[in-house]
Amino acid sequence: MRFGLLGAGRIGRIHGLNVAARADTVLAAVADASADAASSLALAVGAEVGAAEAILADAAIDAVLICTPTDTHADLIEAAVNAGKAVFCEKPVDLDAGRIRRCLATVEISGRPLMIGFNRRFDPNFAALEARLRAGEAGAIEIVSVISRDPSPPPVEYVKRSGGLFRDMMIHDFDMARFLLAEEPVEVFALGSALVDKAIGEAGDVDTAAVLMKTASGKIAQISNSRRASYGYDQRIEVHGSAGMLRAGNIHETTVEIATAKGFRADPVQNFFLERYAAAYRLELDAFVTACKGGKAPTPTGLDGLKAQILADAATESARTGKPVSVALEAI
Amino acid sequence: MRFGLLGAGRIGRIHGLNVAARADTVLAAVADASADAASSLALAVGAEVGAAEAILADAAIDAVLICTPTDTHADLIEAAVNAGKAVFCEKPVDLDAGRIRRCLATVEISGRPLMIGFNRRFDPNFAALEARLRAGEAGAIEIVSVISRDPSPPPVEYVKRSGGLFRDMMIHDFDMARFLLAEEPVEVFALGSALVDKAIGEAGDVDTAAVLMKTASGKIAQISNSRRASYGYDQRIEVHGSAGMLRAGNIHETTVEIATAKGFRADPVQNFFLERYAAAYRLELDAFVTACKGGKAPTPTGLDGLKAQILADAATESARTGKPVSVALEAI
């Protein structure tokens, strides 16, 4: 299976190297607005550098990985599926749900596979938790809790273009909540504050936020986010059910612990996503390749991308208006 | 310091034995609607059995512990302070905030000390966390999380008289959130479901609930409650701040762990409040005695009781209406 990579930035490079490291996939071509980024990766793995258009037009390329800036995702997905490619696209499809819907309609007509990069579903810890949840170990789900805190805030310039915390950061947690709940939320209430960086608040965004959601059957999900955690990249999930609680915790940098008169001190947790989710990125690619080879639709789907976006939009509106927002994801 | 105990049920008995065990306090008299309950405790500690009225009229009694059913609290507080007693009353003062206000006015006029039994503030773990928070170890507070899950639901008959989960169970967590935030919430949003016991839902109450609150400066508090946790009495707090995270976890029944092919298994957590908060009850009494002896007002005050009740009322209304509710505790 031959891949073209569109976008060779931080995350694109990860995917590109993972494609190159597999025995059954080849990274054939790399495109990036920065010639340096493209050629540096291409050189490392023996790929060619090319324009996105050329890659999409190359009949010898089976699949494309879209890791370009968000505002190009929908156009590239459409172009790629129309060119007959299988497509893996980093989240989000677009910051506008209407644009996502149109894009997904094009994908559906094309009949080509589309997978969205909600990498956390493939983290071995979270995936194991979800499998055990589905196997009934915790009984009926009652409360899903997701905690996600970045080690430090992004530059304000990034924040301004990001669509806001709920769409840029918490979207991963909306997907995780849906993944764990196995039932769609029908109501979203959000609170947000700019406590970490005043400039983020001045840019109209928040850096500290919490959300409550409820499903039709009464299951509750709570999410909290912060753009700054002194102790590392905090990624925890917990599901309380009728038969027990399942949770997955952080991974510390090492297992070393020191005990002195000040107490017992363990390492900070792994910092940041490239380290914490290294295995998740590999397993995510594996799921994409396995699905494509087997002629099955890969998951998470474009619809998963749309639904997470709708929840992020609802949270953004709720935080702005101070009122809960109803959503109807089941009907989509 | 000589005490009279009004109400010798489960919690009254704890307080009575703690009074009797101290070198500087005497449990002089016990009143209870059940003659057996009163005499059993009185016999064990060498106290007399008496009617509440007689105890309040006894000039040799300095302080009373009110551990009777909730609907008698306000009347007994008023009668006791008017009789010149120092008063310790179990939460809540009343299920009606207006009644609490009138009662506190009477207390204020009397000039007598009143302490409300929010025992969790005195848990050595939570108290240490709060002290370290005040000392600035976590920096500026950003997100306060409180998890509280009972091991199993109370009988529906109890639920019907309880005022509902937010007033009966979560009131402790509202007090804890206020204790940790050190700033009053201004907005409350609540979700609740009856997932544990259908009969609780049919009685108009919930058994699974979550709340989000925000303070004027943007601090966020999240609380979740369940009436049933298979693994014990789950009592956790966590504060995320600008400089770090402080958290206090559960206490397992023993430190024993077994490792087999199934994994590493630790004990369930201590189950239930009489065990988990045994030290808290002793230290709570100690704080009351120390304050009374030193001529200082004991904490938590009647006002703390009122404010927690207002938050519980707001959550109850929010869960009913589906809308956030504003509160103005600073003004009280």
Added chain:
Amino acid sequence: MRFGLLGAGRIGRIHGLNVAARADTVLAAVADASADAASSLALAVGAEVGAAEAILADAAIDAVLICTPTDTHADLIEAAVNAGKAVFCEKPVDLDAGRIRRCLATVEISGRPLMIGFNRRFDPNFAALEARLRAGEAGAIEIVSVISRDPSPPPVEYVKRSGGLFRDMMIHDFDMARFLLAEEPVEVFALGSALVDKAIGEAGDVDTAAVLMKTASGKIAQISNSRRASYGYDQRIEVHGSAGMLRAGNIHETTVEIATAKGFRADPVQNFFLERYAAAYRLELDAFVTACKGGKAPTPTGLDGLKAQILADAATESARTGKPVSVALEAI
């Protein structure tokens, strides 16, 4: 059951207060070489102060607690049982195994109960571990590990009179190893060094030591001791068996944890035995009272005291000679 207490020092005071706190026992009289120590405790619990001889002669006293200096234990045990008392004696019976044997012979003739204060058997964590071991949770025992480290070394003057680390400190661990193994060691090899305090080495003792023991069937026990642990009183046991591993860890001062850029820091462990083993002392007394009331021989017995002493003697000899020492406890 009426008790006389011989020796009202640190440990005697604990036992005396525990006797006084029970509903079914009375601390009737206290003897101590220091009149202050005796009267301070006696006053607190309403006991009388008396000479040891008078207490032993008092027919209204059923049992005595011997908490005097070690070199008086054997004489007092003999006098007490000859006076018809039930006897609880702090470890060790004597530093000389021959003297212990003669003392136990006297006890046997008297027919009176004697219990030795190996308090750690009654620690709820260690007791639970032992019960689960006996129930077969770890399968057949293969390796028993005991770690015991004091927070700080005793004064050299104490060390000089102590009989040495193996008899003074590790004797508890020899008893614990026997308790867990449920089979007698037949061989003892010991290493010791003075690494903590040179003066201890100059006094002919060690402050850091490790022992290996083997039973006839090949089970292995390893013990390590240090007279100094910066992080508290380190008390851990671990049993590796054919079906799994059972272990019991330390108890931290609180459950509070702080996470910062330096990592996750938990509290030091409880420091020192009065705190760590508070429950063990209560439960140990309970076992003594229950046995005496039920007409059963209390455990650990005088023989347990003798066997631990023989192991301590063997370790002392092994550390001195550099050779393993054989012991024949089964034959006793």
Added chain:
Amino acid sequence: MRFGLLGAGRIGRIHGLNVAARADTVLAAVADASADAASSLALAVGAEVGAAEAILADAAIDAVLICTPTDTHADLIEAAVNAGKAVFCEKPVDLDAGRIRRCLATVEISGRPLMIGFNRRFDPNFAALEARLRAGEAGAIEIVSVISRDPSPPPVEYVKRSGGLFRDMMIHDFDMARFLLAEEPVEVFALGSALVDKAIGEAGDVDTAAVLMKTASGKIAQISNSRRASYGYDQRIEVHGSAGMLRAGNIHETTVEIATAKGFRADPVQNFFLERYAAAYRLELDAFVTACKGGKAPTPTGLDGLKAQILADAATESARTGKPVSVALEAI
């Protein structure tokens, strides 16, 4: 840097794949007594299959990895260094210390680098612990403890050829103890039993063992081994020092934990060395390549291999004779 691999069994395959995965090294040729093993690996990485002699004679090969059966190690090391290759050899160099000495003399004359595969030194957790120990975080070292338990015993046929537990399994722990102590042991006492598999005992070996060692300055090391641990591959180290304790624990399969009425259950630990030490093998190769490129002698050296073997021999003798054995590693 071009590598030849001698021996493409389980461990050889790991090293071969690691060589092939690096950008700066090439696995050029593979030799194995099993043509299938050799060609399977060669095919996967694009290497050639060849005889060991041919690989050693090939001037285009810079370094060889020796992963053949133990009894061929010394001969191959000698042949390889005489052919001018840099050599990485799996432990042990030989089961006979005299043969090791002769081999190392040949290596020294050749001037070629030799590194011995004590992979655990490169485990990120253990390496971090050692670095912090050297930085003084625990103060002066007093007690080093190493626990090493395999998940299940090897076949008896393997055991018969293995040199015995102390040379085959505990040799890693002897190296680890030396690595941590930073001072040579002068005395070794060992106990061993066949508790896991009677057939191992009948073959003259043990499957459960413990060792005590002492250095000239009085530092103590204790090691325990079992050939069977139901809960995974148990690999723990702990160093007690004057200023504190440093320890490194096991890695569980995932971070998932389930809480039910039976307690809190975490996963078994990683099972077995290919998984637990995957990173260690990569980092070990990295250290070899870095040293060779930089013209420095790689560590652990052949002398480290010899010294660990001498300790293993001493333990074997001690377990056989029941007496401690003195060793003089400083003089080597």
